[in-house]
Amino acid sequence: xxxxxxxxxxxxxxxxxxxxxxxxxxxxxxxxxxxxxxxxxxxxxxxxxxxxxxxxxxxxxxxxxxxxxxxxxxxxxxxxxxxxxxxxxxxxxxxxxxxxxxxxxxxxxxxxxxxxxxxxxxxxxxxxxxxxxxxxxxxxxxxxxxxxxxxxxxxxxxxxxxxxxxxxxxxxxxxxxxxxxxxxxxxxxxxxxxxxxxxxxxxxxxxxxxxxxxxxxxxxxxxxxxxxxxxxxxxxxxxxxxxxxxxxxxxxxxxxxxxxxxxxxxxxxxxxx
Amino acid sequence: xxxxxxxxxxxxxxxxxxxxxxxxxxxxxxxxxxxxxxxxxxxxxxxxxxxxxxxxxxxxxxxxxxxxxxxxxxxxxxxxxxxxxxxxxxxxxxxxxxxxxxxxxxxxxxxxxxxxxxxxxxxxxxxxxxxxxxxxxxxxxxxxxxxxxxxxxxxxxxxxxxxxxxxxxxxxxxxxxxxxxxxxxxxxxxxxxxxxxxxxxxxxxxxxxxxxxxxxxxxxxxxxxxxxxxxxxxxxxxxxxxxxxxxxxxxxxxxxxxxxxxxxxxxxxxxxxxxxxxxxxxxxxxxxxxxxxxxxxxxxxxxxxxxxxxxxxxxxxxxxxxxxxxxxxxxxx
Numbered sequence: 001x002x003x004x005x006x007x008x009x010x011x012x013x014x015x016x017x018x019x020x021x022x023x024x025x026x027x028x029x030x031x032x033x034x035x036x037x038x039x040x041x042x043x044x045x046x047x048x049x050x051x052x053x054x055x056x057x058x059x060x061x062x063x064x065x066x067x068x069x070x071x072x073x074x075x076x077x078x079x080x081x082x083x084x085x086x087x088x089x090x091x092x093x094x095x096x097x098x099x100x101x102x103x104x105x106x107x108x109x110x111x112x113x114x115x116x117x118x119x120x121x122x123x124x125x126x127x128x129x130x131x132x133x134x135x136x137x138x139x140x141x142x143x144x145x146x147x148x149x150x151x152x153x154x155x156x157x158x159x160x161x162x163x164x165x166x167x168x169x170x171x172x173x174x175x176x177x178x179x180x181x182x183x184x185x186x187x188x189x190x191x192x193x194x195x196x197x198x199x200x201x202x203x204x205x206x207x208x209x210x211x212x213x214x215x216x217x218x219x220x221x222x223x224x225x226x227x228x229x230x231x232x233x234x235x236x237x238x239x240x241x242x243x244x245x246x247x248x249x250x251x252x253x254x255x256x257x258x259x260x261x262x263x264x265x266x267x268x269x270x271x272x273x
Numbered sequence: 274x275x276x277x278x279x280x281x282x283x284x285x286x287x288x289x290x291x292x293x294x295x296x297x298x299x300x301x302x303x304x305x306x307x308x309x310x311x312x313x314x315x316x317x318x319x320x321x322x323x324x325x326x327x328x329x330x331x332x333x334x335x336x337x338x339x340x341x342x343x344x345x346x347x348x349x350x351x352x353x354x355x356x357x358x359x360x361x362x363x364x365x366x367x368x369x370x371x372x373x374x375x376x377x378x379x380x381x382x383x384x385x386x387x388x389x390x391x392x393x394x395x396x397x398x399x400x401x402x403x404x405x406x407x408x409x410x411x412x413x414x415x416x417x418x419x420x421x422x423x424x425x426x427x428x429x430x431x432x433x434x435x436x437x438x439x440x441x442x443x444x445x446x447x448x449x450x451x452x453x454x455x456x457x458x459x460x461x462x463x464x465x466x467x468x469x470x471x472x473x474x475x476x477x478x479x480x481x482x483x484x485x486x487x488x489x490x491x492x493x494x495x496x497x498x499x500x501x502x503x504x505x506x507x508x509x510x511x512x513x514x515x516x517x518x519x520x521x522x523x524x525x526x527x528x529x530x531x532x533x534x535x536x537x538x539x540x541x542x543x544x545x546x547x548x549x550x551x552x553x554x555x556x557x558x559x560x561x562x563x564x565x566x567x568x569x570x571x572x573x574x575x576x577x578x579x580x581x582x583x584x585x586x587x588x589x590x591x592x593x594x595x596x597x598x599x600x601x602x603x604x605x606x
Contacts, residue, residue, distance in 0.1 A: 014348050027380065031374060032374075032378075035363065038365060038366060038370065039365040043365060108362075110327060111355065112378070113325075113327045114327055114353075115378045116379060
């Protein structure tokens, strides 16, 4: 038959009932997650953010700055790696901003809006792709960490719990940076908007140095801001120490970020027609 | 049989009081190509975005295959394909991956998506490039893939928003051939374009849009006969000679000549016959033209006849009503 000819399957198709609607949403989210992951692998900048950059940071802090930094307990490399985990996934969430801004301004989102697909899939597919990427990044850093002398002091289960806390926190951040990306006029600006947010969060934090070494006016922020809380939680889980209060604080930050920023991102997405 | 697309009284206001559509109505018969012709910012893209459920109209309504775009947007989205000037394809994916993604998002079964993608890649001569990422594609190839993506689900209605804008002439002519092929299969096409030539070649009916209103509608032949006849262009040595020549040429054609600097333009329904008469008249007066040519009517000629201003000089013509938006960036703000 002729390729362009209308065929019976072009008859109106809408999901019939809630179950069908859910199946569509899941299928569409999976389709877009795959598409976004392919993008992350094929775009050199994205690949750099999630592979070369964490290696550089590990080497930089382990061998260049590390000798000058003395954590209160244990070796610096053990202190450092939990911080690197959080810093890398936080930096990685910039990719959410850039990716969404790009889709929006290159007309891809417009095409998605004109397809009979679940509307939630655009944001869900983006944030879930980030989640998958962060799991890959976590595995990569674990490997590099072990190569430069990092050793888990607790148990494999506690280590994995630490990774879970970090990845879930990163998923929350993705929603925040999705909001940034949807608000930016283009992908370059999205990147420029994201970094001033990320820098204080990752560097004025417990990620690389003990907070006690900072000036007192900075310590308050550096101790209680979400990146530090999550870093300290991961440290406690991987290296030992009291964990329950920190775990609850981390989960509270994570939930808080999602509750506030996910609706903002969704609203922004709906409005940017 | 009801129309494939029914548009009635569409009004759309954008922020800051910009009136993008000011009561647009038209009907598109099944299996035909309908052209929306107008300059940048006339409101063409806004009409397409409303019909494709991307935008909601402030007033008026529209139906695609009898389904209301405002009340049943989900259903409507399963009925049409959309391709356009922005070639909304994913640069990081290959041609085949792009088509598969759109097929999956249309909820076609996997085997159908695979065979359909292959079929379309063949049809659009993209098979050799099928497994390369779009970064390696030319502008014309991207547009062809964009069009292929719009056809994955075999829609009965196809929206083409300026499908050839920005393409070089060979790519444009190639795409025209593809669109003509589609029409033969019975697909209903709504096409927006800035090019009279494109509307003339592809569309069986045309609506001319300006300032968010339909200012003329008909078959391309009828519109051309009414609005933009063939134009005789005469280039002269100076403005005085041009004025004299214009006077002489008044008796040659039914329409009035106009002077543009050192040139005279004369709408010439009679084509070559008018040219012969014009040349004789000038010769008798001892005027030797520097240039002397017949050209097909352009969108500018149509606009000049309909509105008294050229398509591109809209903001300069400040006599426009205050409700009329400035012509820039109004369709996609």
